Amino acid sequence: MATVRIIDSLSKIDAESWNACALQADSGHNPFVSHEFLRALEASGCATAETGWLGQHIIIEDNDRVIGVMPLYLKSHSYGEYVFDHSWANAYERAGGRYYPKLQSSVPFSPVTSPRLMVHPAADRQETGRLLTRAAIQRCQDLDLSSLHVTFAPEDEWQLMADCGMLQRQDQQFHWLNDGYQSFDDFLAALSSRKRKNIRKERREALSGGVTIERLTGKEITEEHWDHYFSFYMDTANRKWGRPYLNREFFSRLGESLADRILLVMCRRAGHYMAGALNLVGDDTLYGRYWGAIEDHRFLHFEVCYYQAIDYAIEKDLAKVEAGAQGEHKLARGYVPSKTYSAHWIGDESFREAIDRFLRQERGQVEGEMDFLEHFTPFKKG
Known part of the structure; x- marks a missing residue:
């Protein structure tokens, strides 16, 4: 039987156990989700409770072996995320709700696509990914929070989280492809x-x-x-x-x-x-x-x-250069529109329905804008 543990700091799990899940052979080494990078943010005081990033990292264990991890934070604001939900917060609070605190799965201050549902190579990737997603939703419910947000996730994780009932959001960045x-x-x-x-x-x-x-x-x-x-x-x-x-x-x-x-x-x-x-x-x-x-x-x-x-x-x-968020000026320099993905769980049913309608419209707009921008890439036509 797999068990779920919540830790408030990366200091409470050894680097070897975390990295065995985070730095998988099939997805390659992504330094942003390494124990070393995330721990440096905490130990230096950049991502802590005092700055509005209280760790709620999820650890899945089976027979005392770590088989899945998920970086997760209790947030008192929406800064340093780069997937903007300020309008959601304003609307919810004008209606009498309390949007903050919320749960956020991301790499603080880094709009970089990287794994969020991180699974040990010896474990079942799909099943453990579902366990991590459900554990994050359960944590949100246990703390009576308004919402859970998973930003800059890979597309396969985005689809898995949707299967677990999370809403899907798309945006774009500009990446150079080799x-x-x-x-x-x-x-x-x-x-x-x-x-x-x-x-x-x-x-x-x-x-x-x-x-x-x-x-x-x-x-x-x-x-x-x-x-x-x-x-x-x-x-x-x-x-x-x-x-x-x-x-x-x-x-x-x-x-x-x-x-x-x-x-x-x-x-x-x-x-x-x-x-x-x-x-x-x-x-x-x-x-x-x-x-x-x-x-x-x-x-x-x-x-x-x-x-x-x-x-x-x-x-x-x-294979690729990711040069951060936004910036259509990158287009003329050989960087092309590339999709980014986030998933959101909203506790209030009526608010969830409103967000769902908004996201459906927004996804269409993002697709249309990307198709439009493709005509302005600097590459030879045909």
Whole structure:
């Protein structure tokens, strides 16, 4: 008989047991759901009860062996999620309900598609996935919460959760897909002449002010690099979001535990670092995360975040680059519309029906927008 256990911190499960479920051979290594990444968020104080992310992680055990895990948080707000439900919260509370707290299964502050129903290779994937889903719904009911939200899930998990009674939501991001390119020029050859010329121009101008690029990974990354990078992150976060989610300690912990899965792209000018971008490396995907700069150079953001990522993915034979949420400007740079998936369980029946109607309409709109945007990709037609 499988048993369910709820833990409020990743410190209460060993990394080996968690990673045996999270980092499966069939889906490849995704660093965002690793024990090391999620634990760094907690231990640094970024994702804790004080910041509105209280762990409610689900552990499924069979004969004292962990066969399934699910990252789960009790949330007192909807920040740091990137699948927006603020209008739902406002509507529910105007009707006299209490939307917060809610349950949220995601990687805090990272709009990255990655497993949520994580199953040990020796266990039945479908059955254990259902157990995890039902346990999350049961936790929501036990705590008398308004809702459960599972965001940026893979499509197969999204379908399984729908079979368990959760509502389905779709959105889109822009991902670069590797069509067997052997070099960046090989990729450019697949684009229309005008787009190809524009990208070459942007790459030249990005470095025209004496900027040089360094790619760092593993032991090459020092605390001094993190000091510089954090200053870039803070400058951009304060201007763009108003409140940075991550602190300096998080990056040190990340460097200690996942150094070989980090690609830090740093920019120098006049002997000083002045911009940089953090990427995490999966088995088949490069995940672009945070960019920051303390100097303004035209097109440098595109070079560091998009073109350097494509270069690296081609060199390492990675299938895809995910460069974060939103951003139709990525379209002209070879990133194409790609679906993202989330699932939602709503406790109140009438509210659930209203959300269901909204999601059905929204899915149609997303499909229509993606079909429309496909006409504007930079690739040669036909």
